[in-house]
Amino acid sequence: MPNSEMMPIGLFARRTGLTASALRFYADCGLLVPAEVDPVTGYRSYSSEQVAHACDLRRLREIAMPLPAVRAVLDAGPAEAARLVDDHVAKVLEDAAAVRRKAAAFMASRTEAPGRPVAVVRGPVLADAVEQVLTAAGCDPDLPVLGGLRVEASCEAVTLTATDRYRLSTRSLVPAEPVSTAWAATVDGDEVRGAVAAMRRSVLVRVEAARHAVRFRTADGEERYCRLLPDPFPDHRLMLASLPEAGTRVTVDRNPLLHALEQHAGELITLRTTRHALHVRHVPRVPHVLSDGDVPPGARLPATVTGPDLQARFAFTTLYPAISTALGPDLMLDLRGPDLPVTIRSADRGDLITVAMPTAPDPRAAQNH
Template identity: 35%
Template sequence: MTDELLTISAFARQVGLTPSALRFYDDCGLLRPASVDEQNGYRYYAPSQEPRAALLRDLREIDLPLAEVRVVLDEGAAEGVAVVQAHLKTVEGKAEAARRATARILASLPAVPYECAVTLGGAELASAIRQVAAAASESDEIPALACVFLELGEDEVAVVATDRYRLSVRKLQPLGFAGYPRNLLVRASELTALAKWVGAAVEVRLETGPGGTALVVDGESRVVPVVDEEFPAYQSILDGLTPPACRVVVDRQQFLAVLTGETVALDIDSGKVTVTAVEPVGYARGELLGVLEGIGSGAVQLGFSASLLAAALSVSVGPDVLLELSAVDRPVVVRSADQGTFTTLVMPTRLDG
């Protein structure tokens, strides 16, 4: 019978495992040999065992615990898929946490020769500054909220601001990157003052290191003061968004035109948006401000600060705007149909007092 089987060494080469690993999986009961010579204890494997061995190899490659490996191998496809997908989410979460911790550690070690330089399109960066800085707080009560957060990475640069009622995020594609990822916090007023100068340039280079931070255009350098504060974990807010109960695309300018008064109620049903005024005291329903015909699905009724929602719409781009709405205690996502890299979150207002 052993003439039709493979030795442990031959089988190990065939499936990309080591003989010691095969012995271990035999001891664990995950991959038993097809035959064991009673006289010398040599293990032999059948060619039909190769698919199981290859799957076992791949599962261990992603560091799946042995108890979960057993589920994937022995308890059916549905159970196996669920285990692998759950493991992937865990691994991705740990990787993200490690990346953020690494950035914090590097940023806290000024003695280390730490340098980062990112090249961006001038007009694109200026546009991002204007869009995002509008969401920063006008008060210095919480210094970080009066700032714009810059998350500098090789593949992406995030420009973020929030005043706790609104959160704006713009993602930019770097034209060049050198050094290590770095996070910076800069006062919104400081960046806004530089936007016109930046926008006139084809390219702008943002350099940061132990000597400070600066924007460089055609050899001219302007200092960018960095604020030493903790910015809210904006990515966890985005990751925690619940699936919307309602989506609607409407004309942006028509929507802006009906956002008058202090508070408005939006009654959305299958793409039609009815906007009514709400009295400041007691939240009594007031006069009809307008009915917008849009494209969408789902139904929901929410209240908003008219000025807050109008501000979010004003910095969007293009003729249309997409709203994703869930509930009164969940932020509404405002997306530009013509600029998918820009997203604003706006908190609703209760209509029941």
């Protein structure tokens, strides 16, 4: 190999972002062996072809990947390498969630007064409600409260609410024991998700409040601590109260609607009502005007419709979770207009309500229909 393609260890370190000591370490463990080693001086030289390999090694170590896993990734093909990295990230997140739970438990035991009883709720019902409602939570790093679960306890109910500003989902549960005093707080959504399995296994779950955390105590004594989020939660009650009356109401079978959404999944979904049907249509990524005789691809679902015909477009990722987590076999959709929220309720059980915001109306709607 010509000398012009070789770099001493100092230059190679600057090119790759690795220190000289790190390069010596990786050479000794066989992860990045120099291209040449002077037999007299011991000076190490690296080739330009090793730069990419060294940069990959540095990036993997920056995400705290252990050496055996780094070796496996560097030796693997693209698909297997991606899988190994995904597995590592999932484990890091799982470990981080466990650390946060243990830290919350430590802080509660050291700095908090004994937890104040908030409510006693049936465990499987609470687990289902958490999963249903949290589909509407967001993941905006600038607004962490949107990733939270609002918990409100009163003498009549325990109400769970989540919103990402485009969806809002709320469900009220009847407590298994009377609630002594009213209480409300926003709990970290990811930590509550981590407690769902324990909730589901317990006949009853006791909810206890402390200053910085909520403790979910199961029937067998297992305890799960979830941090409270300090920022104010959006005024969802005002938003719900300010919604105008629905102009069009649709009652439709949930399972065919889910199937239609899955068959026509895409970035946007159009819902259109006619006298006896709900029409579901996928909006293609590249919009086009339909010519005479063309029929938009989609599904026609039998439905009970009251009110005028109406059309609204939704992001698939907004509409589908709202439908998939609804209760019961029948759904009731309260439509207000192409640019106003739709309310999704179970026709036979009204304790889960989801509000979904449509996207901007389609200016080509008149041409396509």
